[in-house]
Amino acid sequence: MHKEQAERRDFLPDLMAHxxxxxxxxxxxxxxxxxxxxxxxxxxxxxxxxxRVGSYEECLDQxxxxxxxxxxxxxxxxxRPGAVxxxxxxxxxRPDRTALxADLGVxxxxxxxxxDRSARRLVENLEAVAWNGVRAAFREIQQRHPHFDHPxxxxxxxxxLGSGGVGSWAAFAATRYGDPQLRESxxxxxxxGVEVTVVDFxxxxxxxxxxxxxxxxxxxxxxxxxxxxxxxxxxxxxxxALPADGxxxxxxxxxxxxxxVPPVVKGIEGVPHGSLDRYVFPPEDExxxxxxPRIDTTNRRLALSCYSWPGLDPVGSMRTYGEQLEPVLSVVxxxxxxxxxxxxxxxxxRAVARAEVSRWLSVRTA
Amino acid sequence: xxxxxxxxxxxxxxMHKEAGERRDFLPPLIHLxADLGCxxxxxxxxxxxxxxxxxxxxxxxxxxxxxxxTAYRQxxxxxxxxxxxxxEKLRRGATLISMLHxxxxxxxxxxxxxxxxxxxxxxxIEDDEGRRLVVNSKAVAWNGLEAAFAxxxxxxxxxxxxxxxxxxxxxxxxxxxGKHAVEAATKYGNAERSDLxxxxxxxGVEVVTIGRxxxxxxxxxxxxxxxxxxxxxxxxxHDASVPLIRNDWLGRLPPHAVICDLVVDPYLLDADxxxxxxxxxxxxxxxDRFTFDVDDPAWDLLPPGIPTDNRRAVVSCYSWPGVHPNRCxxxYGKQLAPLLEMLVERGGIAGVRPDGSFHERAFxxxxxxxxxxxxxxxxxxxxx
Numbered sequence: 001m002h003k004e005q006a007e008r009r010d011f012l013p014d015l016m017a018h019x020x021x022x023x024x025x026x027x028x029x030x031x032x033x034x035x036x037x038x039x040x041x042x043x044x045x046x047x048x049x050x051x052r053v054g055s056y057e058e059c060l061d062q063x064x065x066x067x068x069x070x071x072x073x074x075x076x077x078x079x080r081p082g083a084v085x086x087x088x089x090x091x092x093x094r095p096d097r098t099a100l101x102a103d104l105g106v107x108x109x110x111x112x113x114x115x116d117r118s119a120r121r122l123v124e125n126l127e128a129v130a131w132n133g134v135r136a137a138f139r140e141i142q143q144r145h146p147h148f149d150h151p152x153x154x155x156x157x158x159x160x161l162g163s164g165g166v167g168s169w170a171a172f173a174a175t176r177y178g179d180p181q182l183r184e185s186x187x188x189x190x191x192x193g194v195e196v197t198v199v200d201f202x203x204x205x206x207x208x209x210x211x212x213x214x215x216x217x218x219x220x221x222x223x224x225x226x227x228x229x230x231x232x233x234x235x236x237x238x239x240x241a242l243p244a245d246g247x248x249x250x251x252x253x254x255x256x257x258x259x260x261v262p263p264v265v266k267g268i269e270g271v272p273h274g275s276l277d278r279y280v281f282p283p284e285d286e287x288x289x290x291x292x293p294r295i296d297t298t299n300r301r302l303a304l305s306c307y308s309w310p311g312l313d314p315v316g317s318m319r320t321y322g323e324q325l326e327p328v329l330s331v332v333x334x335x336x337x338x339x340x341x342x343x344x345x346x347x348x349x350r351a352v353a354r355a356e357v358s359r360w361l362s363v364r365t366a
Numbered sequence: 367x368x369x370x371x372x373x374x375x376x377x378x379x380x381m382h383k384e385a386g387e388r389r390d391f392l393p394p395l396i397h398l399x400a401d402l403g404c405x406x407x408x409x410x411x412x413x414x415x416x417x418x419x420x421x422x423x424x425x426x427x428x429x430x431x432x433x434x435x436t437a438y439r440q441x442x443x444x445x446x447x448x449x450x451x452x453x454e455k456l457r458r459g460a461t462l463i464s465m466l467h468x469x470x471x472x473x474x475x476x477x478x479x480x481x482x483x484x485x486x487x488x489x490x491i492e493d494d495e496g497r498r499l500v501v502n503s504k505a506v507a508w509n510g511l512e513a514a515f516a517x518x519x520x521x522x523x524x525x526x527x528x529x530x531x532x533x534x535x536x537x538x539x540x541x542x543x544g545k546h547a548v549e550a551a552t553k554y555g556n557a558e559r560s561d562l563x564x565x566x567x568x569x570g571v572e573v574v575t576i577g578r579x580x581x582x583x584x585x586x587x588x589x590x591x592x593x594x595x596x597x598x599x600x601x602x603x604h605d606a607s608v609p610l611i612r613n614d615w616l617g618r619l620p621p622h623a624v625i626c627d628l629v630v631d632p633y634l635l636d637a638d639x640x641x642x643x644x645x646x647x648x649x650x651x652x653x654d655r656f657t658f659d660v661d662d663p664a665w666d667l668l669p670p671g672i673p674t675d676n677r678r679a680v681v682s683c684y685s686w687p688g689v690h691p692n693r694c695x696x697x698y699g700k701q702l703a704p705l706l707e708m709l710v711e712r713g714g715i716a717g718v719r720p721d722g723s724f725h726e727r728a729f730x731x732x733x734x735x736x737x738x739x740x741x742x743x744x745x746x747x748x749x750x
Contacts, residue, residue, distance in 0.1 A: 172541070172575075175580075199571075200570060323724045327723075
């Protein structure tokens with residue numbers, strides 16, 4: 001991936017072994033693949049004699065291109081019409097990119113759109129999103145709280161917006177400070193723990209309730225998955241109720257994009273959009289000045305936001321994604337893209353077919 | 367669809383358990399196997415207690431409705447709960463796929479070995495990180511919370527009033543079940559109920575979840591109980607001989623409050639060490655009966671010496687997933703489908719490789735074979 005410097009993730013050799021098993025003709029890895037995670041290229045070459053090292057352009061020229069985060073538009077244009085691109089493409093919040101892929105004739109499959117019939121994602125690492133984000137947030141609180149590890153302090157109050165896939169993991173992680181070892185040491189020292197309050201969309205609209213809740217919140221977590229991403233769940237004006245030393249954790253990490261219709265804004269208004277290079281933003285951080293001026297940033301707290309929370313633990317993240325991707329790749333290599341059946345016998349095949357861009361668009365424009 | 371020819375035969379006997387146990391595997395899983403080219407033998411009456419007819423299982427000539435013995439005589443036998451007393455019906459060398467709980471049932475393991483059955487525990491099929499692939503902890507939480515809110519509505523008519531404050535739920539235990547309990551509680555344990563109340567402008571649910579570092583804080587917990595409409599026990603206690611909430615503390619709960627027991631530990635007072643329930647002095651339910659109002663005679667059946675002076679309405683069930691058998695089996699079917707597909711693809715359990723694909727590795731881990739041979743070196747060495 002050609003992203004920020006701290007983005008070190010690449011798929012692990014196990015996935016190449018799987019590609020070999022299911023009959024991939026050639027597996028081209030970009031020079032330097034895996035090195036960011038400390039995995040030498042020999043580890044890939046050892047698992048299959050079909051693995052070879054090539055340039056980035058050569059990788060993009062293949063029939064099937066697998067890359068966790070989506071390449072830039074200019075790079076997408078290099079893909080061959082009819083090529084299959086497997087990547088996190090976030091169709092709903094990236095309408096322009098989705099249209100581009102369709103126009104280019106790329107048979108893109110958005111990994112985040114591969115879901116079963118109950119809308120559960122088959123390729124996800126929500127657990128890592130929650131744990132990595134919550135761990136980072138508590139580290140900031142630990143640094144700033146004068147009595148963090150003292151038995152006399154009151155329980156810490158966390159408010160988690162959203163109780164779905166990310167939210168439920170976030171609540172779990174927050175009861176453990178995002179760090180089981182830290183939790184054990186604090187329990188052993190009789191330090192009061194963490195009370196996590198979870199509220200979902202049937203309560204976040206309730207202004208009176210939310211003001212009261214925000215006033216007693218040490219850590220506010222956005223783990224929402226909004227039906228309407230054009231409206232924030234917590235407006236910047238509401239953030240005035242959050243204590244001055246309160247911390248905001250953005251796990252949803254929706255972008256700001258006011259130029260698409262409908263526009264996309266973050267769930268908590270006025271929080272900067274972070275990356276693996278920078279994901280901690282004190283109130284005085286210059287990142288606030290870079291936010292689109294149409295976004296209200298008047299009320300600021302220490303905020304954490306990272307587009308790729310799982311990337312903080314690159315090997316663990318890629319081990320999980322690799323395992324989840326194996327059955328998906330079996331479908332992709334098993335039959336031509338035109339033959340993937342929306343009503344096929346295999347649930348994975350159906351899920352992959354639903355996530356293919358032309359089928360995804362046709363359902364939504366029908 | 368291109369059908370592939372495979373030699374495996376599958377048997378799906380029905381469970382013959384308590385009256386409230388209505389679950390069987392659903393037609394889509396049977397159809398999948400038939401589409402893969404397998405002969406599938408289902409016991410007559412399969413799914414009937416969930417409203418299915420035998421004919422709904424008959425997608426092709428490869429599916430046959432047979433008696434119980436014939437279903438058990440196939441190469442691969444799939445049945446949700448362990449078929450206690452029926453292991454002898456399987457033939458030597460057959461594969462049995464069921465919730466077999468190997469770690470806590472050593473006698474069963476020996477018996478299966480003696481019978482030469484290639485058993486695979488649904489509850490021990492795990493991915494590389496130790497996560498179960500066939501599991502329904504979500505249903506434990508959702509079904510329990512659904513029952514709890516139904517009980518709360520009966521005892522507290524204000525539940526449906528737009529003028530009331532948010533409902534307050536306290537979830538003790540933030541582990542696998544507690545995690546789902548949090549989500550379920552924010553939706554009243556039932557998405558339709560949640561949608562309806564939201565449509566009428568009724569404030570939602572505030573869910574407070576606390577782990578061990580607060581459940582052991584008496585001062586905090588007593589305060590918390592007085593502000594709780596639904597108390598959920600989703601704990602996994604380190605010491606099951608001591609209750610988490612003493613019966614006298616239950617007096618702090620509002621009179622209308624409901625206790626939702628998702629853990630359902632038994633009372634085993636004669637064991638060493640003894641096991642007591644996490645919330646002291648509440649009855650234990652099953653699929654036949656799982657709601658208990660404060661004047662229910664079930665309280666009188668608790669072991670003598672267990673205090674029950676402070677009572678609140680309780681929902682408790684030994685098998686929460688079985689409350690909604692269709693949903694439960696739909697999920698199990700979806701979880702099992704890729705594993706059975708792989709099994710068919712590999713030509714049976716003998717072809718399943720411990721270092722094969724994701725589903726092969728997981729399936730192999732769930733098998734008795736994996737318990738009988740040393741752990742492969744590759745599993746002991748991390749990738750980096």
